Amino acid sequence: MPATHTDKAFEQDLRDLREKLLAMGAKVENLIAQSMKALTERDSPLAEKVVAADKDVNRLEVEIDELCRRILALRQPAASDLRLITTALKIVTDLERIGDLAVNIAERSMDLNQVPPLAPYVDTPRLAELAQQQVKKALDAFVSGDVAKAEEVLQGDDLLDALFLKIFNELLAYMMEDSKNIRRATALMFIAKHLERIGDHAMNVAEMVVYMVRGKDIRHPRSRNLPE
Amino acid sequence: MPATHTDKAFEQDLRDLREKLLAMGAKVENLIAQSMKALTERDSPLAEKVVAADKDVNRLEVEIDELCRRILALRQPAASDLRLITTALKIVTDLERIGDLAVNIAERSMDLNQVPPLAPYVDTPRLAELAQQQVKKALDAFVSGDVAKAEEVLQGDDLLDALFLKIFNELLAYMMEDSKNIRRATALMFIAKHLERIGDHAMNVAEMVVYMVRGKDIRHPRSRNLPE
Numbered sequence: 006m007p008a009t010h011t012d013k014a015f016e017q018d019l020r021d022l023r024e025k026l027l028a029m030g031a032k033v034e035n036l037i038a039q040s041m042k043a044l045t046e047r048d049s050p051l052a053e054k055v056v057a058a059d060k061d062v063n064r065l066e067v068e069i070d071e072l073c074r075r076i077l078a079l080r081q082p083a084a085s086d087l088r089l090i091t092t093a094l095k096i097v098t099d100l101e102r103i104g105d106l107a108v109n110i111a112e113r114s115m116d117l118n119q120v121p122p123l124a125p126y127v128d129t130p131r132l133a134e135l136a137q138q139q140v141k142k143a144l145d146a147f148v149s150g151d152v153a154k155a156e157e158v159l160q161g162d163d164l165l166d167a168l169f170l171k172i173f174n175e176l177l178a179y180m181m182e183d184s185k186n187i188r189r190a191t192a193l194m195f196i197a198k199h200l201e202r203i204g205d206h207a208m209n210v211a212e213m214v215v216y217m218v219r220g221k222d223i224r225h226p227r228s229r230n231l232p233e
Numbered sequence: 234m235p236a237t238h239t240d241k242a243f244e245q246d247l248r249d250l251r252e253k254l255l256a257m258g259a260k261v262e263n264l265i266a267q268s269m270k271a272l273t274e275r276d277s278p279l280a281e282k283v284v285a286a287d288k289d290v291n292r293l294e295v296e297i298d299e300l301c302r303r304i305l306a307l308r309q310p311a312a313s314d315l316r317l318i319t320t321a322l323k324i325v326t327d328l329e330r331i332g333d334l335a336v337n338i339a340e341r342s343m344d345l346n347q348v349p350p351l352a353p354y355v356d357t358p359r360l361a362e363l364a365q366q367q368v369k370k371a372l373d374a375f376v377s378g379d380v381a382k383a384e385e386v387l388q389g390d391d392l393l394d395a396l397f398l399k400i401f402n403e404l405l406a407y408m409m410e411d412s413k414n415i416r417r418a419t420a421l422m423f424i425a426k427h428l429e430r431i432g433d434h435a436m437n438v439a440e441m442v443v444y445m446v447r448g449k450d451i452r453h454p455r456s457r458n459l460p461e
Contacts, residue, residue, distance in 0.1 A: 070319075074315060078312075078315055081309050091322055094322055098437075177415060180415045187405060191408075194419070
């Protein structure tokens with residue numbers, strides 16, 4: 006294939022890619038926040054909106070994949086540009102799955118909204134907030150190629166894991182106290198687990214950013230398998 | 234970058250890629266089987282082997298990523314070859330996460346092996362077997378570009394979901410029966426959920442294979458968000 010591109014066209018492609026990824030990131034962050042609001046404010050119509058909005062995330066995934074393939078085919082990027090595009094191809098999958106997790110939280114919220122609430126959700130909204138911040142920070146790190154920010158995400162994950170464990174143990178206590186709590190507590194456990202997984206996706210993105218910038222793979226010296 | 238490749242060298246690269254992906258697939262299938270054996274036969278040393286073997290999966294991930302980037306840089310593939318390489322880049326992430334899930338199952342098995350068993354695990358090994366078959370079939374579909382096989386994987390996922398729901402409800406019943414069962418049943422619930430997620434990863438791979446072959450994206454008309 007002949008190299009017909011100009012630097013200018015290539016730069017425009019990369020700008021488009023960054024913009025689309027940021028738009029997709031903002032979308033999934035919003036879905037996390039809304040799914041949590043649907044839970045804590047017992048707002049099932051809002052949960053339904055989250056479920057419906059997932060198609061926008063999915064559309065963005067397909068568009069970004071296509072854009073990456075087009076850039077690879079037409080611009081034949083090398084070195085750091087090639088790493089940028091191949092990283093974007095992977096990051097988009099993480100973002101799409103974060104969207105799926107938010108939808109799943111919204112669906113569980115709809116079920117929980119049919120029955121009396123188990124207890125105040127004290128730490129769960131906090132966990133959602135942290136997970137959302139991690140996603141935002143990881144994507145910002147990608148777009149600006151900022152390794153220091155990516156490393157903040159990696160360090161921040163311990164906080165999410167600790168909070169998940171705290172919520173998990175509290176829910177276990179509710180279950181032991183009264184068997185009538187078991188079904189609701191189990192649903193809340195899965196919601197907390199989904200939030201913790203959103204944090205893991207943010208960490209995956211951050212690890213890829215470090216690799217993209219440094220050209221050195223840091224994905225696997227540390228274990229991502231947590232005691233939970 | 235000059236086009237210095239011959240068809241022969243390119244063909245060899247693609248063969249290497251397929252072989253490495255199959256090797257990685259065989260490795261993660263084996264980890265699923267061994268983590269389940271560690272649970273049902275209460276074999277903690279085997280669980281430790283699964284945890285240790287994850288580094289081989291991770292090494293293969295890095296190697297395959299590098300190979301894909303090298304092929305993109307040196308061979309500048311177009312059309313269906315480009316789709317093959319960009320799909321491989323995504324599939325390798327799914328395989329790596331399947332490995333992580335098997336490690337997580339092994340870790341939970343080690344905890345469960347410290348206490349008396351809750352009950353026979355009747356359906357859990359069956360769920361593991363189905364998940365493993367789905368992974369194998371999805372990867373075979375990728376390597377042979379076989380859409381019919383990929384569609385079998387997509388159709389097969391309902392069976393996994395139904396089995397997960399059955400296990401989930403049985404474990405809920407154990408929890409309601411006796412609060413002493415709660416902690417162990419919760420651990421088993423997460424193990425079953427991990428197996429169901431392995432099935433989801435296989436489905437993701439299968440969807441990408443259909444796209445790769447047909448050039449048409451089928452990833453998002455159907456919902457992957459299940460009632461669980």
